[in-house]
Amino acid sequence: MEKLIHLTLRVWRQPGPDRPGRFHDYPSGPVATSLSLLELLDLVNERLTLNGEEPIAFDHDCREGICGACGAMVDGLAHGPKSETTLCQLHLRDLADGGLVVIEPFRALAFPLIKDLVVDRSALDRIMAAGGYVSVDTGGAPEANVIPIPQSDADQALAAASCIGCGACVASCPHASAMLFVGGKVSQLACLPQGQPERARRVLAMVSAADREGFGACGNHRECEAACPKRLSLRHLARMNREYLSAR
Amino acid sequence: MTIPNAGIPNAPLPEIWARFQETSPLLSPANRAKRTILVVGTGLAGSAAAATLAEQGYRVKVFCLQDSPRRAHSIAAQGGINAAKNYKHDGDSIFRLFHDTIKGGDFRAREANVYRLAQLSNAIIDHCVAQGIPFTREYGGYLANRSFGGAQVSRTFYAQGQTGQQLLLGAYGALLRQAAGGRLSLHPRTEMLDLVVVDNRVRGLVVRHLLSGQVEAHAGDAVVLATGGYANLYCLSTNARSGNVTALWRAYRRGAWFANPCFVQIHPTCLPAQGGQQSKLTLMSESLRNDGRVWVPKAAGDRRRAAAIPEDERDYFLEERYPAFGNLVPRDVASRQIKERCDLGLGIDGGRAVYLDLADAIRAQGLPAIRRKYGNLLDMYQRLTGDDPAHEPMRIYPAAHYSMGGLWVDYSLMSNLSGLFVLGEANFSDHGANRLGASALMQGLADGYFILPNTLGPYLAKAGPNPIDARHDSFRSSREEVEARLGRLLKIKGSRTAADLHRELGLLLWDHCGIVRSEAGLRAALAKLPRLREEFWGNLMVPGAGADLNQSLELAGRVADFLECGELVVQDALHRRESCGCHLREESRTEDHEPRRRDEEYAYVAAWEYRGQGQAPGLHREPLAFTLVAPGQRSYR
Structure with missing residues (x-):
């Protein structure tokens, strides 16, 4: 038999950016521990809908931890208490029976609130647009195996590139810094020969874009690394700092 | 019924694509800068196409319903991307990749398209490596390969289990680079709800901004749909929750043909x-x-x-x-x-x-x-x-995982409507009745990086600019229709949620039109679907209003289209009285219980045409000919 538990969800409700918000409690009733927390929110939303109330707005899409759309603070932790887990992968078996679960949106100056748990993270796209790519047009690339890349470099680049752009690093940082996010892309391309021609320009442009968007500076609290669902290592942030200093 | 003309140049298979490019008119850079292309969807196909078109000098507007283009569901593809590099020296070649893909699709794909796909596969890997995509490598630093289903060679390139993510982030980077350059504008959290067609030429589209609820029209010289597949028809699927058929369905209702809708892969x-x-x-x-x-x-x-x-x-x-x-x-x-x-x-x-x-x-x-x-x-x-x-x-x-079916396209990836191009999973062209693993990423990127950028120019050179702008009456009436439909969804105030009705639709289709299909089951589904649609339009509950973020309203609109599309899927499954690829008809099996294909009757693409609400759709048959690989009973024993 499926194990059942009871939870109380305390969810931040806010109709819009210019309207006041407040917490609202929703008892789960008996629910199977095999459900994910987002599936429980789906269930709560269906009940609200049938009662003629507005359901809780939240971003989500792939529900398998890779698209980066979902994200909220659960009991004060980005994506909840389980490490290396996105919100959509957090299951009720990871939570204590009978407990209160407090769910709030990611909060940061650069992530303006839209509604309930939905925030605007388009600032991350604008940082990427400043230089998070190799400037190569389609059609002129050389044969793929022309440049061998040491396996360890390729592995490090892939580890740095595993960022899903969810914003948990920002939401968990006391300075709302996006430096782990920036560091992932800078580090990925710094590890690879294809990233070399634009190496200096890229790190300067991306860091200054992050500043422009209102993200804070890194204070070495390391909350970002702990909150990152892909466990992006602080090493990438350190490499970005080196890249930045040598580029200036 | 007309016989669809794919417009394939007359040449031996390996030379068709070169012949197409050499004999097509070109559009000069100065003229490209005057043309606006509307791209819907930012997965591999959409992002790759939009970025490349902007590189070529077109003005490009890109729409996606997610908050960022990087979230499109290509991101979730895990295993890999095929290419005929033969780095493993195990007998692979362009012909072999073509052969495996045609056979894997159970001889229901268009030969010329598949051959071109195999030819372009190697350039995709070259380009993605140049973008800095961290593919998995061997100790010596060269690219690693592994095997996928339906192949006896190792031709699949991969980035651990995150291949789709890495390829999509490469295309997303290319897209943002063009956005920063100013030739391309991004419209996230924006959903396409109608296609504007005047005199059989596509003039633009109507979208809803998902945060403000604002419905607006955009005119352009061509529209590119790269909106993915419709496996969410079954409600429970491997697709992201937002995956839907609405863009394709709205285009179908405006006259675009829907090809082989019943070919949906069950993974x-x-x-x-x-x-x-x-x-x-x-x-x-x-x-x-x-x-x-x-x-x-x-x-x-x-x-x-x-x-x-x-x-x-x-x-x-x-x-x-x-x-x-x-x-x-x-x-x-x-x-x-x-x-x-x-x-x-x-x-x-x-x-x-x-x-x-x-x-x-x-x-x-x-x-x-x-x-x-x-x-x-x-x-x-x-x-x-x-x-x-x-x-x-x-x-x-x-x-349910992937739809091989999709809008019908010719060799240039244009639908039967002039100016409407369809890429990636959204079109029907390359996978026949079954897609092989690691072929979706290949097709999306081939369509986006290499095919459309070579077929759009010739179309525009021949068609000339679109003289109709978004103030034209047809845009206004289309916008009003969209608004009226949204209003109707909000007004029902019944007692069932869209999610609940979607689940019921999904179960019905899974039971009657899933892994195994039979005449009786399909007929039962056809009897039940209209009743479910009535239930939807009579008893739906959508809370809230249309003037801000309303996720229930978004879902309701998508489920409404799934309910119509489901019926076409079942009709297509019913008419195809053979077993091929994903489509197993109980009535069509061999003595040893294997599926039996019936080439003499069904070696064609079924392209369905919308004939109006409540009318039976029309069927156009595009015959399939196989010149390089003789269609045999598919055996993997």
Whole structure:
């Protein structure tokens, strides 16, 4: 038999950016521990809908931890208490029976609130647009195996590139810094020969874009690394700092 | 009925694409800068196309319904991308990739398109490496390969289990680079709700901004739909929750033909369904079948733990039935075999699940080597189920995954409507009745980076600029229709949610038009679907209003289109009285119970035309000819 538990969800409700918000409690009733927390929110939303109330707005899409759309603070932790887990992968078996679960949106100056748990993270796209790519047009690339890349470099680049752009690093940082996010892309391309021609320009442009968007500076609290669902290592942030200093 | 003309240049297969490019008119850079292209969808096909068109000098507007273009569902593709590089020196070639893809599609794909896909496959890898995509490499620093279903060579390139993510982030980077350059504008959180067609030429589209509820029109010289597939028709699928058929369906209702709608792939290795509240069925990459062995207990009712069942009491049914391909048979074959075992009561604990077991591979290669290949997949499985696949075999069951069907396109990827191009999973062209693993990424990127950028110019050079702008009456009336429909959804105020009605539709289609289909089942579905649609339009409850973020309203609009599309899918399945690829008709089997294709009657693409609400759709048949590979009964034994 499926194990059942009871939870109380305390969810931040806010109709819009210019309207006041407040917490609202929703008892789960008996629910199977095999459900994910987002599936429980789906269930709560269906009940609200049938009662003629507005359901809780939240971003989500792939529900398998890779698209980066979902994200909220659960009991004060980005994506909840389980490490290396996105919100959509957090299951009720990871939570204590009978407990209160407090769910709030990611909060940061650069992530303006839209509604309930939905925030605007388009600032991350604008940082990427400043230089998070190799400037190569389609059609002129050389044969793929022309440049061998040491396996360890390729592995490090892939580890740095595993960022899903969810914003948990920002939401968990006391300075709302996006430096782990920036560091992932800078580090990925710094590890690879294809990233070399634009190496200096890229790190300067991306860091200054992050500043422009209102993200804070890194204070070495390391909350970002702990909150990152892909466990992006602080090493990438350190490499970005080196890249930045040598580029200036 | 007209016979669809694919516009394939008359030349031997290997020369067709070159002939097309050499004989097509060009559009000069100065003229490209005057043309606006509207691209809907930012997965691999959409992002690659939009970025490349902007590089070529077009003005490009890009729309996606997610908050960022990087979230499109291509991001979730795990296993890899095929290319005919033959780096492994194992007999691969462009011909071999073409051959495997045509055969894998059970001879229901268009030969010239598939040949071109195989020809372009190598350039994709070159381009992606140049973008800095961190593919997995061998110790010597050269690119690594592995095998996928339906192939006896190792031609799949990969970035651990995150290949789609890495390829999409490459295309997303290219897209943002063009946005920063100013030639391309991004419109996230924007959903296409109608296509504007005047005099059989596409002039633009109507979109709804999902935060403000604002409905607006955009005019352009061409529209590109790269909106993915419609496997969410089945409600529970491996697709992201936002996946929908609306863009395709709205285009269909405006005259675009829908081809082979019943060809929807059921992927064999997904997490089994449990409970009524589950929101999706996560896929476990096919690459796991390189090292994972699929089995069930030989005896029905054997409730022992997997480890307690001795080797000779296990049925490795894929290896036994298909010794040549073993666990790497194509997806349709594996899905049917798994379903058959479970229907016989041989599934794990008598239920709907079989084992995918890495134990032998771990013993032979060591856990670190297995983790190196599949680390993030094993972690994902553990996170979702609470079980560790290093110690317990994974439990899997088939789930709806990918739609081979889609809007009909000609060789230039243009639909029957002038100026409407359809790319990636949204079109029907390359996978026939079954897609091979690691071919979706290949097709999306071939369409986006290499095909459309070479076929759009010739179309525009011939068609000239679009003289109608968004102030034209047809845009206003289309906008009003969209607003009226949204208003209608909001006004019903009944007692069932769109999610609830979607679940009912999904179950109905899974039961009657899933892995196995029969005349009686399909007819039963056709009888039930109109009643479900009536229930929807009479008893739907959408809370809130239309003037801000309203996720219930978004879902309701998509489910409304699924309800109509589901009927076309069933009609197509009913009319095709043969078994081919994913489409198994009970009535069409060989003596040894294998699917029987009927080339003499069904070697064609079924392109359906909308004839109005309540009218039977019209059927156009595009005959399929095979010159290089003779259609044989597909065997993987």
